[in-house]
Structure formats: C-alpha cells, structure tokens
Amino acid sequence: MPLLDDDARSLPRVILSTRRMSENKTGNWRTMRPVIDRHICTGCQICWKYCPEACVKLTDKVPAIDMDFCKGCGICVEECPKRCVSFVPEASV
Amino acid sequence: MKTSIPVEERMSAGHLACQGCGATMSMRYALKGLGEKTVFVIPACCWTVLAGPAPKSALDLPVLHSPFASAAATATGVKAGLTARGDRETTVVAWAGDGGTFDIGLQALSGAADRNEDIIYVCYDNEAYMNTGVQRSGGTPEGAWTMSTPGKAGSARPKKDLDAIVLAHHPAYFATATPAYAEDMTRKFAKARTIKGFRFLRILSPCPPGWKTDPKDSAKVSRLAVQTGLFRLYEVENGRMRLNMPVANRKPVGEYLRLQGRFKGLSAEAEAAIQASVDKIWNEGKS
Numbered sequence: 001m002p003l004l005d006d007d008a009r010s011l012p013r014v015i016l017s018t019r020r021m022s023e024n025k026t027g028n029w030r031t032m033r034p035v036i037d038r039h040i041c042t043g044c045q046i047c048w049k050y051c052p053e054a055c056v057k058l059t060d061k062v063p064a065i066d067m068d069f070c071k072g073c074g075i076c077v078e079e080c081p082k083r084c085v086s087f088v089p090e091a092s093v
Numbered sequence: 094m095k096t097s098i099p100v101e102e103r104m105s106a107g108h109l110a111c112q113g114c115g116a117t118m119s120m121r122y123a124l125k126g127l128g129e130k131t132v133f134v135i136p137a138c139c140w141t142v143l144a145g146p147a148p149k150s151a152l153d154l155p156v157l158h159s160p161f162a163s164a165a166a167t168a169t170g171v172k173a174g175l176t177a178r179g180d181r182e183t184t185v186v187a188w189a190g191d192g193g194t195f196d197i198g199l200q201a202l203s204g205a206a207d208r209n210e211d212i213i214y215v216c217y218d219n220e221a222y223m224n225t226g227v228q229r230s231g232g233t234p235e236g237a238w239t240m241s242t243p244g245k246a247g248s249a250r251p252k253k254d255l256d257a258i259v260l261a262h263h264p265a266y267f268a269t270a271t272p273a274y275a276e277d278m279t280r281k282f283a284k285a286r287t288i289k290g291f292r293f294l295r296i297l298s299p300c301p302p303g304w305k306t307d308p309k310d311s312a313k314v315s316r317l318a319v320q321t322g323l324f325r326l327y328e329v330e331n332g333r334m335r336l337n338m339p340v341a342n343r344k345p346v347g348e349y350l351r352l353q354g355r356f357k358g359l360s361a362e363a364e365a366a367i368q369a370s371v372d373k374i375w376n377e378g379k380s
C-alpha cells in the first residue's frame with residue numbers, strides 16, 4: 001500500500017488511498033432494473049438529482065443509467081414526475 | 094446544461110452503502126456545495142465503511158478516519174495543522190453520525206463549538222446506531238423500534254434536543270437539511286463554506302434497513318418529515334433563526350410514521366401525542 005512519507009518526511013506515515021471505489025461494480029446487487037421510457041421522459045433530471053449512486057448520467061435529454069453501478073433502489077422509479085421509469089425484475093431482462 | 098444542483102460529482106459510484114441510503118445522497122449534495130478544497134474527518138459511523146477500504150476511496154478528497162469520540166477534536170487539529178502550513182483556504186469538515194454526535198462525540202463537539210473552531214461539523218442523523226445493527230442512540234425518537242429497544246412500544250425516551258445543545262454554544266452558523274430538499278442542502282453547504290468560525294449542520298438522513306422503509310421511499314420519507322412538520326428546515330445566523338420551509342398546511346404525522354416499519358408498534362395515543370407535540374412547536378413559532 002502506498003504511504004505518505006517520501007515527499008514529506010516530517011509527517012507521520014499514513015496509508016494513502018490512491019484507487020477509487022468505482023472499481024467496485026455494484027450493479028450485481030440489483031434485483032430490479034429501472035428502465036426509462038424515452039418517449040415520455042421530459043429530461044427533467046430529477047432521477048439524476050436523487051440517485052444515491054450518482055450513476056444516472058446527464059445527456060441532452062433522456063438520462064442514461066449506468067447499469068454497472070445501479071443498485072436498483074427504485075428512488076428514480078418513485079420520484080420521476082412523469083412516472084416513466086418502470087421497474088422490471090432483473091431475471092426477465 | 095442547466096441543473097438545479099452543481100454537476101460535478103465528488104462521490105463516485107461503487108461505494109458500499111445500502112440501497113436507497115440517505116447518508117449517501119447527503120454526502121453527494123454536501124460535496125457539491127463544499128467544492129474541492131475540502132478535507133473530511135470521519136469518526137466511526139456508517140460512512141467509515143461506505144467510503145471503502147484503503148487503498149480505495151469513493152470520495153475525491155482527503156479523508157482522515159478518527160476514533161468515535163473525537164471527530165471535532167481531530168478536525169480542530171487538522172485545521173490547526175493546515176493553518177500552520179499557511180493554508181487558510183481549505184475547509185475542514187467533521188462528518189459524523191448521530192451516535193458520534195448526540196452521544197459518544199458530544200464532549201469533543203461541545204469543546205470545539207465553545208472554542209469557536211473554524212470547522213464545519215455535520216451530523217447525519219439516521220436516529221440510531223445503524224452501522225452496528227440498529228441500536229438506540231440519543232437521536233432515536235420516542236416510540237421507534239431499535240434492536241436495543243424491543244417490544245411494541247419502542248424507545249421509551251424522547252429524542253435528545255441536539256439542536257438546542259449546539260445552539261447554546263452560539264455557533265457562527267447552524268442549519269438543518271434533509272436529502273429530499275437537495276437544492277436547499279447544497280446551498281447550505283456552499284454558504285457554510287464561506288462563513289468563519291464554528292458551523293454546524295444536522296441532516297435528517299433516511300436509513301432503509303434501520304427505519305424499515307422501502308429503499309425507493311428515501312426521498313419521499315425525507316420530504317414527508319418536512320411536510321408533516323416533524324423536521325423543520327431552518328438556519329440560525331448571528332443568533333437569528335430563519336425558517337426555510339414554512340409549511341402552511343401540515344400533513345398529519347401519520348403519513349410519515351406509517352411509511353416506516355420502525356413505528357409499527359406505535360399506539361393511536363402515542364401517535365396523537367406526537368401530533369400534539371408537533372402542533373405545539375409550530376404554534377409557539379407563530380406567536
């Protein structure tokens with residue numbers, strides 16, 4: 001593990017985190033998958049705003065959900081004002 | 094593209110939070126408001142785990158993990174260290190749960206607040222020791238089930254009035270927030286960053302496993318806490334209190350309580366008592 005000591009010898013040795021948790025693909029936690037109906041979606045960004053995984057990506061209009069990380073919590077399904085995000089069992093996808 | 098909160102993400106996906114975690118939503122909004130020149134001190138709490146095991150981190154800024162009782166003292170030291178090295182710009186944030194704030198870290202918090210340390214202390218209050226399996230804390234509301242308050246009646250004691258305790262220290266800035274109101278929370282962090290001295294934010298943070306709610310309801314339950322008047326969104330600056338979200342037609346507290354399995358054992362009388370206490374607080378505010 002990298003340590004903070006070379007650059008600053010007067011400081012105590014501490015373990016440095018140099019890698020990101022984004023290596024940890026949490027998509028396999030999901031049992032239900034959110035699917036946006038792109039014909040109804042108005043691009044209001046509310047699903048992006050509330051996603052606890054920060055895995056809804058903004059685009060010009062219909063947001064793109066990164067299924068590598070989506071845990072399937074359903075907040076986007078519940079909060080979408082157009083009710084255009086359906087929740088489908090992962091097994092059926 | 095215009096967005097209601099800043100676009101930059103400083104919390105990455107891949108973190109270890111449960112589905113629908115309110116503490117994660119809150120961290121995301123906090124970082125959007127605070128910006129990149131920020132250091133975090135995190136005592137034992139859910140976020141100790143959520144950030145990920147070294148050498149990996151879900152947060153794009155330095156984090157120092159501290160013992161349970163000493164978040165405020167550690168943050169004080171980090172700030173002093175930065176100042177000694179000539180860095181007056183970086184914001185130091187202590188980010189603790191209710192266990193580390195209401196109970197175990199209260200002394201260090203009081204000391205730092207009393208000395209008016211130039212730090213931001215954040216308590217994300219999910220109303221029990223969730224990380225260790227839902228034990229009662231001083232932040233647990235009366236009537237709520239926890240692992241250490243079994244039986245139908247739930248916790249026998251009322252929630253400790255932490256806001257009053259902190260406000261008794263005359264902090265430079267005080268605010269409450271909850272993730273349903275993301276713009277409000279982001280704004281409060283952005284504002285807190287510009288103020289000098291001891292700043293405190295308490296976030297009501299939904300916890301699906303601990304509150305026994307459906308993960309999809311985390312924003313909804315957070316919103317209902319405000320709409321029922323149970324949780325007030327307010328700020329205190331220079332001793333002046335400002336209500337951010339005056340609720341004209343409050344919803345019955347039952348709408349908030351019934352969404353949560355932890356209140357399943359609540360009797361009709363207990364619910365009426367909660368409603369009465371909420372009504373009393375709001376009616377006092379009017380006069």
Ligand code: SF4
Pocket residue numbers: 036040041042043044045046047048062063079080081082083084085
């Ligand atoms: S909340 Fe619904 S309407 Fe708004 S951008 Fe997301 S999917 Fe589209």
Ligand code: SF4
Pocket residue numbers: 034050051052053054055056065069070071072073074075076077
């Ligand atoms: S289901 Fe939850 S994790 Fe997945 S995109 Fe929607 S809000 Fe994000």
